[in-house]
Amino acid sequence: MTRAATPIVRNVDARHRYEIQTDEVIAGFTAYRDRDGQRVFFHTEIDDAFAGRGLASVLVQEALNHVRGEGKRIVPVCPYVAKFLERHDEFTDITDPVTPEVLQWLEATPAR
Known part of the structure; x- marks a missing residue:
């Protein structure tokens, strides 16, 4: 039985996201935008091939x-x-807290 590699989380600032890598493959990410000293997290995704391994929790932590x-x-x-x-x-x-102002700002902020 082979053992899965320990997941690695890294901030990819140029893409505004943290990625989690396991077995030398990007398994998922959590995307953000920065605003006045805040990091606004708006989307987290784990590839279906890696579902059920607890990677989203590791990534967000x-x-x-x-x-x-x-x-x-x-x-x-x-x-x-x-x-x-x-x-x-x-x-x-x-x-x-998530406020209407933050949501409006996020909607108006283009992805880079």
Whole structure:
């Protein structure tokens, strides 16, 4: 029986996302936009071929730890990130609410 490689999470700032790689393949990502000291997470996706391995949780945990290390705050527009934060109160101190203003800004901010 072969053992799966330990997943690696990295920030790909040029693409505004954190990617998770396992077995030398990009398995998924969580996308963000930065706004006034906030990192607004708006979409998380794991490829179906990697479903059921807990990779989304690993990805978001590492991304949020990175945000903390950068001194930024989290805005969880992405439903998966919002659900993750409900179960992980260690990020409450750096989480801002999703407001109509943030949603309007996100809608008006073009992807780079």
